[in-house]
Amino acid sequence: MMYQALLWLSFGGPERPEDVRPFLENVTRGRGVPPERLDEVEQHYLGFGGVSPINALNRAAIEAVEAELAARGIDLPVYFGNRNWHPMAEDTVGQMARDGVTSALVFPTSAYGGYSACRQYDEDILRARAAAGEGAPELTKLRQFFDHPLFVSAFADAVRAAAADVDGEYRLVFTAHSVPVSADRAAGPPSEGGHRYSRQVAEAARLVAADLGVAEYDVVWQSRSGPPQVPWLEPDILDHLDALHAKGVPAVVLCPVGFVSDHLEVVWDLDTEAKDRATELGMGFARATAPSGDPRFAELVVELVREHLADAPVRKLSDFTAAGCTVNGAPCAVGCCEPAQRSRT
Structure with missing residues (x-):
């Protein structure tokens, strides 16, 4: 055509x-x-x-x-x-x-x-x-x-650049926009949830981590906006920072793998709220840029x-x-x- x-x-x-x-x-x-x-x-x-x-x-x-x-x-x-x-x-x-x-x-x-x-x-x-x-x-x-080699390599290099601003050890944390659990489960017939958003986000995170040679990392969620009685994908990034701090993690590098550009949800939820929370906790903080x-x-x-x-x-x-x-x-x-x-x- x-x-x-x-x-x-x-x-x-x-x-x-x-x-x-x-x-x-x-x-x-x-x-x-x-x-x-x-x-x-x-x-x-x-x-x-x-x-x-x-x-x-x-x-x-x-x-x-x-x-x-x-x-x-x-x-x-x-x-x-x-x-x-x-x-x-x-x-x-x-x-x-x-x-x-x-x-x-x-x-x-x-x-x-x-x-x-x-x-x-x-x-x-x-x-x-x-x-x-x-x-x-x-x-x-x-x-x-989400699994295109150029998408993966751009994120991997962005993490490398962000990690250069962190002194010492850090935990790599991937973030994506949360959605209702019911919507995530509605992947439809294509075998075993192959279209499921959360599985694809997890796969993209795995691919970026593999490019970096990082074996241990986390996948968390941000930007939920629905009514409180509706279950959404968890953990939330702010709750996860609290949990990492309780485990003695000294610093984090966040990778917004669920986003293609640094729009307001990334700037607010990560560069403002998450960064402020990390600062309150005394944790080092850096964020990788999105690839657009x-x-x-x-x-x-x-x-x-x-x-x-x-x-x-x-x-x-x-x-x-x-x-x-x-x-x-x-x-x-x-x-x-x-x-x-x-x-x-």
Whole structure:
């Protein structure tokens, strides 16, 4: 198939203080998040001037991908659309249709499976195509890439750089965004949870640790936002720092392996809350950067594109199924990555 464009599909973030509350309401619509939790998170954003770094990071990454495409002689314009804030995916796909694009690839800014990390991007595609109407382009979503060698090596080098700032011994701790346990279990039919988010995060952590030659490490979770009665993946990063301190661990190096860029959840949950907790405990602290600014990330994206344009080989370091590639938002398997059941209590 001939593809005429690449849609960069991301989460979105506010770029002015007055955008913060409507953005958060978009993010949490239908999820039962208490208003007081939105008040709390709103203050996090306002503490950074009401601006999330995610859009700027995405634009920088898009520029790097455009340069990499050009260097490889690939004529593929890159469009930018978001789920929760401007530029909205619906508007972007509408513009693609007006520009005469009839078939495009989609790069979702998540490396993993699961509902929020994968299937929700399929829903974004469905919604955007519906908004564009009859002339909507056919959209083929690129696959998950948590085990791609460039993703792994970029994180490994970022850990090495962070560890250089820590004196003496440290514990390596991988973090990813927590999700409801019920959503994590809804991996669907593809054998034994091969699409399951938590298993993929654990595998990515194992691969990065292996690259580093580190035998012992931890995988923990951050950024939970749901009602307290709903079980989410644990342990939480702050609780884990307390536990490590109780064991006499002198320092930590955090690796946000669940994220592709240093957006506000990383900056707040790790660089602010976790760092402050480590300081209170007298623990050394350093954080590895996420890979979106690494030249290897642009190379990775173009490799995923070339799997469709030039039948390039699928490069991956795990035995997990190369999943997540979908057409026009149709799920890759019946029942795969279903959303969590909402609590009625």
